[in-house]
Structure formats: structure tokens, C-alpha cells
Amino acid sequence: MKMPFKFPKITFSWSGIRAAASRTWTAVREFRLPLDLKDIESLDRRYYRLAIGGLVALIVFMFFVGLVAFGVALRGSEQTLVPDVRGIELAQALVTLQEKELYPRIALRITDNAADRGTILEQRPSPGSIVKAGRRINLVVSRGPIIDRVGNYVGQDLGELRAQLQTLYASGRPLITIRDPPIYVFDKAAPGVILDQKPLPDSEITGPIELELVVSRGPEAAKTQVPALVGLDFASAYAILEKAGLPIVATVRNAQKGERAGTIVSQSPAAGIEVPAASTLNLVATAPSTDQNLVAGVFRQDLPAYPYPLKFSLEAVKPTGERGVIFRDVTPGGKIAVPYAVQDGTVLIMSVLNHEVGRLEVRKR
Numbered sequence: 181m182k183m184p185f186k187f188p189k190i191t192f193s194w195s196g197i198r199a200a201a202s203r204t205w206t207a208v209r210e211f212r213l214p215l216d217l218k219d220i221e222s223l224d225r226r227y228y229r230l231a232i233g234g235l236v237a238l239i240v241f242m243f244f245v246g247l248v249a250f251g252v253a254l255r256g257s258e259q260t261l262v263p264d265v266r267g268i269e270l271a272q273a274l275v276t277l278q279e280k281e282l283y284p285r286i287a288l289r290i291t292d293n294a295a296d297r298g299t300i301l302e303q304r305p306s307p308g309s310i311v312k313a314g315r316r317i318n319l320v321v322s323r324g325p326i327i328d329r330v331g332n333y334v335g336q337d338l339g340e341l342r343a344q345l346q347t348l349y350a351s352g353r354p355l356i357t358i359r360d361p362p363i364y365v366f367d368k369a370a371p372g373v374i375l376d377q378k379p380l381p382d383s384e385i386t387g388p389i390e391l392e393l394v395v396s397r398g399p400e401a402a403k404t405q406v407p408a409l410v411g412l413d414f415a416s417a418y419a420i421l422e423k424a425g426l427p428i429v430a431t432v433r434n435a436q437k438g439e440r441a442g443t444i445v446s447q448s449p450a451a452g453i454e455v456p457a458a459s460t461l462n463l464v465a466t467a468p469s470t471d472q473n474l475v476a477g478v479f480r481q482d483l484p485a486y487p488y489p490l491k492f493s494l495e496a497v498k499p500t501g502e503r504g505v506i507f508r509d510v511t512p513g514g515k516i517a518v519p520y521a522v523q524d525g526t527v528l529i530m531s532v533l534n535h536e537v538g539r540l541e542v543r544k545r
Contacts (some may be wrong), residue, residue: 412444431478
């Protein structure tokens with residue numbers, strides 16, 4: 181157990197010290213140089229005792245002064261009580277700390293509540309702690325939400341807005357959410373484009389809000405012409421389908437007599453027919469030849485029904501780590517089947533609006 185420091189008790193008399201010092205000075209004055217041995221022998225022993233006594237008194241006095249200085253150094257700075265500044269404005273907190281001779285170290289943090297902006301969220305050391313004056317107090321101050329006003333989302337794609345909000349609030353509680361399902365209407369704008377919103381743009385965010393959106397389904401009774409795909413290899417057919425915007429359901433079989441391996445051999449509806457936009461196109465393809473060292477098959481995925489066709493992609497990750505998109509199209513949801521011909525060990529990833537919905541590792545049977 182650490183014992184408290186105590187000064188030794190010293191008893192002395194100032195009058196005694198002065199008298200001893202006076203006698204010492206008188207004795208010193210009586211010395212005259214040069215001295216001979218007879219003069220030295222004639223000196224009274226009393227002067228020696230006075231000189232020694234004065235020297236001892238001076239040493240004791242210096243020792244006492246040193247002890248006092250040492251005690252002051254051990255005592256150190258004055259101690260103070262850490263005040264509670266949580267929940268108050270930063271300016272007020274700084275004044276409170278200054279009154280206690282404490283100094284702040286400030287860090288900022290994003291919060292969900294706009295009313296928290298500029299207030300103290302946390303502090304260290306905790307309130308009520310005893311610290312030395314001049315100590316730094318760590319304060320966490322709210323910056324408020326990332327955004328404090330509703331943006332203008334009219335003209336944006338609904339899927340892109342969902343992804344944007346998800347990224348924005350990935351690390352905390354979202355302040356802006358989208359009411360599902362949105363209101364879908366036929367419009368000349370592309371499918372998925374936001375036509376109207378509530379709350380209006382630039383509205384202040386004072387708490388969590390829910391966006392009510394009006395979204396385009398695309399032009400009513402829009403039609404598209406079925407492209408000619410028979411005889412094309414997979415890559416060429418994919419490029420045409422991406423522009424046509426027709427979802428496909430495909431099957432793959434071995435090539436029969438007169439058919440070329442790795443091509444589209446049948447399609448329905450036939451080429452040149454006008455069909456409603458986003459109508460499903462049924463394809464039959466032949467497997468590639470074995471000398472190409474490829475594995476053929478069909479990537480099948482069941483998707484929920486969407487209110488309008490959404491963009492999807494099929495990405496291939498080769499065994500070497502190289503990756504790339506091999507097919508892009510749109511889908512209204514439901515069953516989807518995409519033919520593929522890739523290297524053994526390739527991983528296929530299907531995504532809708534950049535969100536993974538299915539994965540398949542291709543292996544030889």
C-alpha cells in the first residue's frame with residue numbers, strides 16, 4: 181500500500197540562526213591574513229563552535245527549502261471533476277470545459293437524426309471522473325445525417341435509385357426508403373423511369389421518410405420486331421438480343437444432321453413478326469463441338485414477376501480469375517433460361533439491376 185508522503189518535523193529558531201550567523205561573521209572579521217601560528221593558537225575555541233553552528237544552521241535551512249520544493253512538485257496540478265456535456269451544443273460544452281480548465285479533442289460522426297447536428301454524443305473520460313487540470317477530453321460531435329433534404333429523383337431509373345439509397349445508408353439506419361409497390365403507369369418514358377415523387381424535391385429531412393413514387397411502365401401497346409437468330413453462334417445472337425430487348429427461354433441439344441454445332445437452330449416466334457415489347461422468345465441451340473474444349477448448357481433461374489422489364493446480365497468468371505459479361509437482356513420475371521458454352525470450372529453469375537440472383541459452377545459431366 182502506498183503511504184502518503186510526510187515532511188520530517190524540524191524545530192528551529194530564527195533568532196538562534198541570526199545569532200549564530202552574527203557570531204560567525206564576527207569571527208571571520210577577526211581573521212587577518214597573513215596569519216602566523218601564534219595568532220591561530222590564540223584564537224578562542226568558542227569561535228570555532230560558532231562557525232560550525234552557523235554552517236550547520238545554513239545547511240538545515242537549505243534542506244528544509246528543498247523538502248518544501250519537492251513536496252510541491254509531488255503534489256502536481258490541481259485536480260478537477262469532469263462535467264457531463266453529453267446532449268448539449270458544442271459551443272456550450274466548450275465553455276463548460278474551459279471553466280474546469282479542461283481542453284477538448286473533437287471527432288465528428290454521422291447520425292440519423294437531423295436534430296442531433298452539433299451536439300455532443302459521447303465523451304471520454306466519463307462524467308464524474310477526477311482528472312488533473314489541463315487534461316484533454318475526447319468529444320464525439322454529431323454531423324447530422326448524410327443528406328438533410330430530399331433529392332430530385334424524377335427522371336432517374338427506379339432500380340438505380342434503390343441501389344443509390346442502399347449504398348448511401350449501408351452503415352446505418354436508412355432515412356429515406358421507397359414505398360412498395362410504387363405506382364406504375366403507362367408512359368412514353370422508358371420503363372422504370374420515375375415520373376413523380378412525394379415528398380417533393382428539396383423537402384427538409386427531419387426524420388425517416390418514405391418516398392411515394394410514380395414509375396413508368398413504358399408506352400402502352402409498344403411492339404418490337406423479332407430478329408432473325410437462326411444460324412448465328414451464341415455471341416452473335418446475344419449481341420442482337422441485347423438490342424431487341426426480348427427475354428429468352430432456351431434449350432441446348434446435340435447437333436443433328438445438317439446442323440452446325442454451337443448455333444441457334446430454331447426460334448419462336450419467327451423472325452420478322454411484331455410482338456409486344458418484352459415478349460418471351462423461345463430458342464433451340466446446339467451444343468458446341470467437343471474439340472473446342474467448352475462445356476455447354478442452360479442457366480435456368482426462376483425470378484419474381486416484375487411490374488416492368490428489368491435489366492439483367494449473365495457474367496462468367498473463368499478459372500484464371502478473368503471475368504466478363506457474356507449476355508445482357510431484359511426480363512419481366514418468371515422463368516428464364518440462357519444457353520452458355522464456357523470453359524470447365526467457369527462460374528456463371530446472374531444479376532438483376534446489379535444484384536446477384538443466381539450462381540452456377542460449370543463442370544463436365
